[in-house]
Structure formats: structure tokens, C-alpha cells
Amino acid sequence: MLRPEPDQRGRLVEIRDNLLARIMEAEREGWLGELEGLEVSLAGAQDELAQLNAEQARRSTAVDLGIPNFPDIAGRHGSAPLQP
Numbered sequence: 121m122l123r124p125e126p127d128q129r130g131r132l133v134e135i136r137d138n139l140l141a142r143i144m145e146a147e148r149e150g151w152l153g154e155l156e157g158l159e160v161s162l163a164g165a166q167d168e169l170a171q172l173n174a175e176q177a178r179r180s181t182a183v184d185l186g187i188p189n190f191p192d193i194a195g196r197h198g199s200a201p202l203q204p
């Protein structure tokens with residue numbers, strides 16, 4: 121499985137924007153044969169950007185590993201509290 125590199129996000133945005141401009145030009149000029157190929161390329165670029173967004177969301181979300189905090193475990197194995 122190929123994954124886009126996160127540092128290539130700017131380049132992918134540039135490609136997507138360029139494809140959108142070329143699609144508008146193809147529609148305006150009536151280049152129907154060109155239009156379908158551009159739309160396929162646009163879908164691929166948008167898919168890669170979506171993968172990058174999903175990966176970034178996964179990495180920025182905290183995961184609860186179920187590790188107890190100190191107050192949850194303190195005193196479990198101790199005997200009676202210390203007397204001053």
C-alpha cells in the first residue's frame with residue numbers, strides 16, 4: 121500500500137488546484153476527451169489529501185492505554201499508614 125508523504129501536502133494541494141483549473145478550461149473549451157482523464161487525476165489527488173488528513177487526525181488524537189495514575193495505585197501494597 122502506497123502512502124503519501126506528509127511533507128508533500130503542499131505539492132498535492134498545488135496539483136489539485138491545477139487540476140481544477142484545467143478541468144474548468146476543458147469544460148469551457150469543450151475538450152470532453154481531456155475532461156475525463158483530468159477528473160480521474162483529480163479524484164486521485166483528493167484521495168491522497170484525504171489520506172494525509174486522516175493520518176494527521178489519528179496522530180493528533182490521544183489514545184488511552186489504560187495505564188493507571190499514581191493515585192489509583194498508591195497504597196495498594198502498603199500496610200497501615202505510617203504514624204508520625
